[in-house]
Amino acid sequence: MxxxxxxxxxxxxxxQPEADPAKASQNIDAVLDFYxxxxxxxxxxxxxxxxxxxxxxxxxxxxxxxxxxxxWVTTNLGLRWSGRIPFDPAPFVWLQGLVGLGALVTATIVLxxxxxLAKLAEQRAHLDLKVTLLTEQKxxxxxxxxxxxxxxLPNVANRHDPHAEALQQSMNPDLVLAVLDxxxxxxxxxxxxxx
Numbered sequence: 001m002x003x004x005x006x007x008x009x010x011x012x013x014x015x016q017p018e019a020d021p022a023k024a025s026q027n028i029d030a031v032l033d034f035y036x037x038x039x040x041x042x043x044x045x046x047x048x049x050x051x052x053x054x055x056x057x058x059x060x061x062x063x064x065x066x067x068x069x070x071x072w073v074t075t076n077l078g079l080r081w082s083g084r085i086p087f088d089p090a091p092f093v094w095l096q097g098l099v100g101l102g103a104l105v106t107a108t109i110v111l112x113x114x115x116x117l118a119k120l121a122e123q124r125a126h127l128d129l130k131v132t133l134l135t136e137q138k139x140x141x142x143x144x145x146x147x148x149x150x151x152x153l154p155n156v157a158n159r160h161d162p163h164a165e166a167l168q169q170s171m172n173p174d175l176v177l178a179v180l181d182x183x184x185x186x187x188x189x190x191x192x193x194x195x
Contacts, residue, residue, distance in 0.1 A: 049108075049113065053112075076089060076090070076092065133171070143164060143168050144168045146164075147161070147165075
């Protein structure tokens with residue numbers, strides 16, 4: 001028979017912090033509100049285009065398009081072989097025009113949706129950057145507090161830790177962006193031409 005051990009008594013200073021479901025729910029609600037607001041900003045014409053893009057993006061659309069072209073060509077060739085006048089004789093100028101118009105409409109629909117999604121992705125990336133910078137600042141503060149605690153504890157040997165010292169400093173976002181800009185720009189050094 002196994003004896004059950006009572007849980008250790010928790011004194012006033014030993015209370016275990018629990019994850020706050022209200023904060024998690026608040027964050028989820030904020031994200032859902034963001035998507036709801038963005039969805040409400042979509043105009044009626046944009047909604048129609050995006051519904052059309054759902055149809056265009058399916059393999060069935062490609063199959064129907066190929067079937068349409070095949071039927072067009074077959075019908076015109078069949079009319080010609082049966083001695084009648086085809087409505088679009090080879091080289092199928094009307095078919096080329098219809099396919100070209102379809103390609104233009106398809107490209108416009110796809111680009112319209114991609115532009116909206118790109119703006120949304122840019123907003124998410126901007127939010128991610130803000131959260132990352134805030135997290136980095138919090139981590140630097142935690143390291144600072146841990147180093148201060150380590151220095152203040154009498155039973156811990158005080159030693160110099162240059163790595164922890166470097167991590168205590170928060171990153172300067174402007175400096176990081178300036179370094180990134182320098183790395184992205186092409187090398188502007190002019191090399192003399194060899195003769």
